[in-house]
Amino acid sequence: MTVNDGGPMTSTQSSPKVAIVTGAGSGIGAATALELASSGIRVLGVGRREEALRRTAKQHSLIDYVTADLREPTAPDEVVRTAVERWGRLDVVVNNAGTYLQAPLQEVSDDAVSDLITIHIVAPTRLTRAALPLLKASRGSVVNISSTYGHRPIPGSSHYGAVKAALEHLTQSWALELAPDGIRVNAVAPGPTESEVITAAGFTPAEKEAIAAAQIETIPLRRRGTPEDIARWIVHLAGPDADWVTGQILTVDGGLELL
Structure with missing residues (x-):
């Protein structure tokens, strides 16, 4: 794990709220980090790619980062410890890091399924568990990032939908x-x-264009979402205006869920 050491903060500097955002190097995670920072919250961005995290951190002075692979059993504890050592508190955890798996049942491998479960279920469990003492002290908030396919069938990517369904169950429980x-x-x-999820899944540029066109045709509002569309709702659910809201799964999908 690599820490971007901005130095310890003084007690007067530590008064702003603090959030951990996983998968903060790009897409929804980066947009969420910037939205949180813009609202005055210090952000510890987490991810595996230091250069991507550095780009996010450069966008706002309240964003810092630590590189970590949350699939590693000790990484979540180290991430929480970094936030405590730097700012002395923790108020928000955003479990956003994820990966996409498109594979029909007859082709999906055991290793791919295990990795998907580790990333989407085990890692958020470890991070949230490690954060609990601090979240209890701050009466804080957790926002998990699911998918419209967590409660909608997705042939050809059933295991992706299944782990998101499991994450929604964890959210409410x-x-x-x-x-x-x-x-x-x-959630x-x-x-x-x-976002970069489709790129990371290994699709060619032509395949990505075809996927995007097909998706747009199925969405009532006739466009794909932007990371900022999602980040606004993450920050709202994490913030004081939603302090009587818990156990909710907010779908932000341009109306796709209605079909």
């Missing part, structure tokens, strides 16, 4: 479990969004 401690847990479920 954690909301009930942690409510006595004043911790709110919600945002984006529809097809302009």
Whole structure:
């Protein structure tokens, strides 16, 4: 794990709220980090690509970063410890890091399924668990990033949909479990969004264009979402204006869920 060491903060500097955002190097994670910082919240961006995280951090003085592979068992504890050492508190955890898997049942490998579960279920579990003492102290908030396909069938990518469905179940169960401690847990479920997920999944440029065109045809508002479309709702659910909202799955998908 690599830490961008901005130095310890003084007690007067540590008064702003603090958020951890995973997958902050691009897409929804980067947009969320910037939206949080713009609202006055210090952000610790987390991801595997230091250069991408550095680009995000350069966009706002309240964004810092740490490189970590959250599939590693010790990484979540180290990330939380970094936030504590730097700012002395933690108020928001955004479990955004993810990957996409398109593979029909007859072709999907055991390793691919295991990796998907680790990234979307095990890593958020470890990070949220590590953050619990701090979130209890701040009566903080957790926002998990699901997908419209977490509650909508997706032939050919069934395991991706399945892990997002599991994350939604965790969201609502954690909301009930942690409510006595004043911790709110919600999820945002984006529809097809302009991001690097499709690129990371290994599709060619022509395939990406075909996928985008096909998606747009299925969306009632006739466009794919932008990272900023999603980030606004993540920040709203994490913030004080939603302090009586917990256990909700907010779908932001241009109306796709209605079909």
